Amino acid sequence: MLLRLPTSLSEARNCMAEGAVPVGGATLVWALWQRDGFPEQAMSLRSLPEANVLEREALGAAVLLHRIDDRVPEVLRGAAATVGTGAVRRTATVGGNIVGSTLRCLLPAALVLDARATVLDRDGTYETDLAEVVAKRHLLLSLRWRDPVASGYHKAPGEVGGPPPLVVATAVHTEGDGRRRVRVAVRDGYEVTGGSTECAAGPDEVLDALERTDLGSLPPAPRDVVRREVSEILVRATDG
Template sequence: MQLRLPTSIPEVQECLADGAVPIGGATLVWAAWQRDGFPELAVSLRELPEANTIGAEELGAAVVLHQIDDRVPEVLHRAAAGVGTGAVRRAATVGGNLVGSTLRCLLPAAVVLDARAVVLEPEGHFETDLSDVLAKHHLLVGLRWSAPIISGYRKLDAEAGGPPPFVVASALHADDGGNRLRVAVRDGYEVLSGTVACAEDSADVLDTLHRTDLGTLDPTAWETVRRHVTELLTRSVGG
């Protein structure tokens, strides 16, 4: 297998036009390649500057998970810190987790940040919705979002080898005329979300949130969401 390491967008486009298979940290594809055979040509974005950014409103797809720190919002930092083992976090990339993984541990955090995806095709690069990336498996270059006022993340404990642990992520955003709360959960392999305008009474916020897709959660999961949102709103007032 020949691995190309382009350093510019045009070079990546040339690799894609030549049929190169994108490879992230290879934590998810290596076993399959050993079983089914390696591609003749692969491409990695680890030398592409645009795919290695880390900031308050952007994160590159080639960034390794253990490199994600408090330069990004809390919800994204904590989501990355909770992925797998230290060895996995030192190899797995943002793009591989979001596009190549069935768990997509970073997805709830990206959803509540209302992140946009920067993707690349042989014809050019552009911004699109996360849902479009997941459906069409575009080559992800990075994520962009507007910094929230405050954010939070909680991952419940789970037995090894069992169903994926329940995750709840949240972010409070400034909006015209008030603030808006975004909440997303991973329940099994499904990600559900809801967005509501923030009222002064947290009970009103939760009541409205329960009328979104999050209202379909079982009582135990909803109680986790309720406690998490209450804590986040309390922190926002205290801050």
């Protein structure tokens, strides 16, 4: 197998046109390739500047999870820190986790940041939402968002070989008109459910409004965790 390492977007497009299979940290595909056979060509974005950005409001798809630090909001930092083992985090990438993984541990965090994705296809780059990235398995270059007022990440304890643990991600943002909005994303099993509402009313009214979103369809136990996490993030946003 030939591993190609493009250093520009034009090189990356050429690799795609020539059939190179995108690979992140190979933590997910290596075992499959050993079983099913290796492709003739693979492509890593680890040498592509656009895929390696690490800033307060941007994160590249080729960034290794163990490199994610306090330059990004707490919700993303918390999500990355709980993926697998230290060895996994030193090889797994942002793009591989969001696009290639069935667990998508970083997806709830990206959703509550209201992140937009920059993707690459054979015609060039364009911006889209995360739903399209996940559904169509685009080649992700980077994520960008507006810095939240406060954010948080909760992951329930899990058992090795057991079902995916519950994840609740939260963030409070200031909108363009100055009003604040809380966003919540929950991974329950393999499904991710989200909802948002304005923070103009009191905590009880905010929680009741979230119950009227898709979050209200969650089972009772995850809904209790959502209420706790939202109550905490609203207090932190007020204190901040």
